[in-house]
Amino acid sequence: MTHDESSATLRVADLGEFALIDRLAAVLREEAVPARSAPADELAIGDDAAAWRPTPDRWEILTTDALVENVHFRLSTTTWRELGWKALAENVSDVAAMGGRPRRAFVTLGLPPETPIAGLEELYRGMAHLACEFDLVIAGGDTVAAPVVFLSVTVVGEVEGPGLRRSAGQPGDLLAVTGVLGGSAAGLEILEAGGPGPGDDVGRSLAHCHRNPSPRVRQGLVLNEAGIRCGMDLSDGLLGDAAKLARASGVGATIALASVPMHPCLEERFGPRAAELALTGGEDYELLVAAPADVIGRAEQALRRARLGPLSVVGRLEPGHAGQVRVVDAAGRPIQPSRASWDHFGRSGTRR
Numbered sequence: 001m002t003h004d005e006s007s008a009t010l011r012v013a014d015l016g017e018f019a020l021i022d023r024l025a026a027v028l029r030e031e032a033v034p035a036r037s038a039p040a041d042e043l044a045i046g047d048d049a050a051a052w053r054p055t056p057d058r059w060e061i062l063t064t065d066a067l068v069e070n071v072h073f074r075l076s077t078t079t080w081r082e083l084g085w086k087a088l089a090e091n092v093s094d095v096a097a098m099g100g101r102p103r104r105a106f107v108t109l110g111l112p113p114e115t116p117i118a119g120l121e122e123l124y125r126g127m128a129h130l131a132c133e134f135d136l137v138i139a140g141g142d143t144v145a146a147p148v149v150f151l152s153v154t155v156v157g158e159v160e161g162p163g164l165r166r167s168a169g170q171p172g173d174l175l176a177v178t179g180v181l182g183g184s185a186a187g188l189e190i191l192e193a194g195g196p197g198p199g200d201d202v203g204r205s206l207a208h209c210h211r212n213p214s215p216r217v218r219q220g221l222v223l224n225e226a227g228i229r230c231g232m233d234l235s236d237g238l239l240g241d242a243a244k245l246a247r248a249s250g251v252g253a254t255i256a257l258a259s260v261p262m263h264p265c266l267e268e269r270f271g272p273r274a275a276e277l278a279l280t281g282g283e284d285y286e287l288l289v290a291a292p293a294d295v296i297g298r299a300e301q302a303l304r305r306a307r308l309g310p311l312s313v314v315g316r317l318e319p320g321h322a323g324q325v326r327v328v329d330a331a332g333r334p335i336q337p338s339r340a341s342w343d344h345f346g347r348s349g350t351r352r
């Protein structure tokens, strides 16, 4: 189907988020916008953040993200303070994904008239705590009346050199992730089932992963410094995000399920479902990178020296159909995962 013949009847729900972004980017190409606004050394739509070079030796990056009440959060299950932390953390994570340092944040709030002021003060306390931890200035924004609460957060940062790009992977590169995976998705399940009971330390620890994710800014800086050129953050689950990285790089990928680092509490609580949560669970905000084996080895040592946790090899990029990801078991046999990743306009519904 071409752009012209289908647009008249299509609705957002027919496309899904990624097909929608492709179509909007196509409009800009048709209208010849890239030729004027995106020279070869700038990044246009399709990476974790936009990047451009104001002077020959300095790159700036910008990322923006919106959260809408009852679509991305419910005030019945999320506190205002957690919402503030998480809204800013998601954007800071996209700066970390490029190997950059966040500098300034801008916050636009959509507010129904009955919104409690004490709640909004707590929202700002949550953002302030994250801003202090990452040395980030909350520099401005806007407030508007709206039928539900929404937040739109923009973060501007900078990066040494071009940083980490989704499109920089090569066949033969190893795929590796920081930290451990699946904690946030497990925490969401526990929260949606009523939250951790008294004395449930495992449940509380998993719920914390979901409510207060820590963006991997320090890890991203070390990975960039160590020579990693391809990477992204894990917001939608390893399987789906690896497909995006592979697609942007024009390659396929294989993930070895047994090598995916799981949150240490997952097996205890979820038994045989632990691997699925680690492979497909969203919102861990760890970093996924691809590089030749010697660069991965160097980066892994640099992270360990800086006490910034492990870098675990989970698979490799391969020649083949762009964006196709195979998952294999310990014997190398293909596995069919049950669920790929979140798609914001698809059938997956509320994410937190």
Ligand SMILES: [Mg+2]
Residues within 6 Å of the ligand: 048, 093, 094, 097, 232, 233, 234, 235
């Ligand atoms: Mg991202």
